[in-house]
Amino acid sequence: MSTATATRPNRLTGWSGRSIIGLMLVVATMFFIVPLIWLLIAATKTEHELAVRSPFAIGSWDTFTSNVRQLFDFQSGAVVGWMRNSAFYSIGALVITLAISVPAGYALALTEFRFRRILMVTTLVVMLMPNTALVLPVFLEMNKVGLVGQPLSVILPFSFYPFGVYLTYIYFSTSIPRNLLAAARLDGCNEVQVFTRIALPLAAPVVALVAFFSFVQNWNNYFLPFVMLPSSDSYPMQVGLSTLLSSTPAFNPSAVGSESMHLPALAMATILSMLPVLILFLFSQRFLVAGMTAGGVKE
Amino acid sequence: MTTAQSAGSETPSRPAATDDNGIPKEAVSVNRDRKRRQRSIGAVFVAPYAVFMLAFGVLPALYAIYLALTDANGGFTPTANFSKVIDDFRFFAAARHVAFFLVIWLGALLVLVVFLAIVVHAIRSRWLSGTARLFFYLPGALAGASSVMLWLFVLDPVASPAGPLLRALGWDTFTNVIQPSHLPLIFAIIAFWTGAGGWIIVMYGALNNISTEIMEAARIDGANPFQVAIHIQLPLLRKWIAYMAVLSLATGTQLFIEPSLLSQASNAVVPNDYSLNQLAYQYAFDLNDFNGSAAISVMLLVVALLLSAVFVAKGGLFDTEDV
Known part of the structure; x- marks a missing residue:
């Protein structure tokens, strides 16, 4: 806010207006960021400390490790299995998504074929629909063909990612000069080589962007695996969280027993569930924001 | 063609x-x-x-x-499933819950996202503006169950970082905080916390796209930042604001995970048929009535489909070519 001190004096209306806006900015920032910071701290405390000490007092390393232990001991290491499942579903779907979306975006942008327009329109419509809208219909379909409960019942629907096709389509139609492809053809490339040797290497940024969005969406998806996978062994972490939640007496008093969870261990589980995505976010922040802004600027 | x-x-x-x-x-x-x-x-x-x-x-x-459109034996019954679920006393309750939630959430998005984007855009320090955007965006990493879990903690006065605030408002226990009349607001806050940052970045990008000449001209004419925001930035953002509203409306009708987890965490103080999607789920899994479940899903699907089709048809956003 002090940095808002203007090089141009009439940029903001007077001192008081500026401080009110500055204050609102601080409040907004706290709203977004404080819960995250608190969560990290909560995992270092005991349940008792969580209740009696100040919310931002940091606990101890020993408590932290004992919370980790409690989480990983739950149902003899169920958490490890859930994390592994999450990784398997997300990455498996990501690979299929890339394999089908990138060529499709290329074909839509740079080639002609029958039903092209109808495929474009359907892609846009489905892309703009919330992905939860098709969960129950897909479940009913999977139930019909007997795939419910199989990993494929999650991986295959995850792999259908129209937004990825849209992103690659936009990229190929705006950033790849057609002359370049024509030149490659003159030099003797066949159509497949034009794609694999010229277009694909140039599309690395958009491939990374699609990979990122697809992974995050798959990892965070709750509704579809919740509906498709009945047994705890096959849960991804997001659904596993709800099992942990029902085993936490603080939220579910009937859960008192040998396998019950303390609040700090539950906080730890929440951190664990978001860790891969959070790390990805932080590492690719600059590139991501650039990508989203570019998407936003597209006219 | x-x-x-x-x-x-x-x-x-x-x-x-x-x-x-x-x-x-x-x-x-x-x-x-x-x-x-x-x-x-x-x-x-x-x-x-x-x-x-x-x-x-x-x-x-x-x-x-x-x-x-059919019954359990495959017989053609075009209206039976729809009238059955609509007559279910839970249907309109759920529709009302979702509607309340939508009003609050959309209101917050329209006002706060646009306001914050304009303010962040006005910050002159690149570093400060970038950091603010990162902070707003970061909660987006926690979509899904993780963010709801985090908010369960925040809403429990015992452990919450906002505990003093909650107690000051007279809510001493978790059950107090999540009483039914508070739920639309609570779900709106959770959804806003997770999703607003992404939209702020989209709006910020759109603001960057407004030509500096227009902005300069307004300033030279003596417009203050408030007037610039009202008369220049807001009208030019209109398309993006509409985009956000339509997509959020479609997403909001699908409300599921927030009430679903809160229901588990509250020993059913929050009912497990709070939202329409939950009701569809109940039909499929508790009543084994796939036809009834499909009827609700189809209604929700039609809403989502209409909203997105209207948007694609009105276009503007996808003008790279003839679509």
Whole structure:
């Protein structure tokens, strides 16, 4: 806010207006960021400390490790299995998504074929629909063909990612000069080589962007695996969280027993569930924001 | 009809024309050959995606419609399932819950996202503006169950970082905080916390896109930042604001995970049929009534489909070509 001190004096209306806006900015920032910071701290405390000490007092390393232990001991290491499942579903779907979306975006942008327009329109419509809208219909379909409960019942629907096709389509139609492809053809490339040797290497940024969005969406998806996978062994972490939640007496008093969870261990589980995505976010922040802004600027 | 047109343009209706330009006939036929190959490679490249589109986009929707129009034995009963679920006393309660939630959430998005984007955009320090955007965006990493879990902690006065605030408002226990009248607000806060940052970045990008000349001209004419925001930035953001509103409306009608987890965490103080999607889930899994479940899903699907189709049709956003 002090940095808002203007090089141009009439940029903001007077001192008081500026401080009110500055204050609102601080409040907004706290709203977004404080819960995250608190969560990290909560995992270092005991349940008792969580209740009696100040919310931002940091606990101890020993408590932290004992919370980790409690989480990983739950149902003899169920958490490890859930994390592994999450990784398997997300990455498996990501690979299929890339394999089908990138060529499709290329074909839509740079080639002609029958039903092209109808495929474009359907892609846009489905892309703009919330992905939860098709969960129950897909479940009913999977139930019909007997795939419910199989990993494929999650991986295959995850792999259908129209937004990825849209992103690659936009990229190929705006950033790849057609002359370049024509030149490659003159030099003797066949159509497949034009794609694999010229277009694909140039599309690395958009491939990374699609990979990122697809992974995050798959990892965070709750509704579809919740509906498709009945047994705890096959849960991804997001659904596993709800099992942990029902085993936490603080939220579910009937859960008192040998396998019950303390609040700090539950906080730890929440951190664990978001860790891969959070790390990805932080590492690719600059590139991501650039990508989203570019998407936003597209006219 | 793109395909028909291009097919027409490829048929050699005027072969002589090319010859007039001095291009040998052979080159024309090579060119045509190449066009044909390009066309078939397009179809090959797009085929796997088209299969997925059919299998997980089109067919499930059609199957759900079929189920909604038939009874458990496959007999054709076009209205029975719909009237059954609409007559269910839980249906309108759930629709009302979702509507309340939507009003609050959309209001917050429209006012706060636009306001914050304009303010962040006005910050002169690149570093400060970038950091603010990162902080707003970061909670987006926690979509899904993780963010709801985090908010369960925040809403429990015992452990919450906002505990003093909650107690000051007179809510001493978790059950107090999540009483039914508070729920639409609570769900709106959770959804806002997770999703607003992404929209702030989109709006910020759109603001960057407003030409500096317009902004300068307004300033030279003596407009203060408030006037610039009202008379220049807001009108130019209109398309993006509409985009956000339509998509959020569609997403909001799908409310599921927030009430679902809160229901588990509250020993059913929050009912497990709070939202429409939850009710559809109950029909499928508790009542084993797939036809009833499909009827609710189809209604929600129609809403989502209409909203997104209106948006695609009105266009503007996808003008790279003829769609």
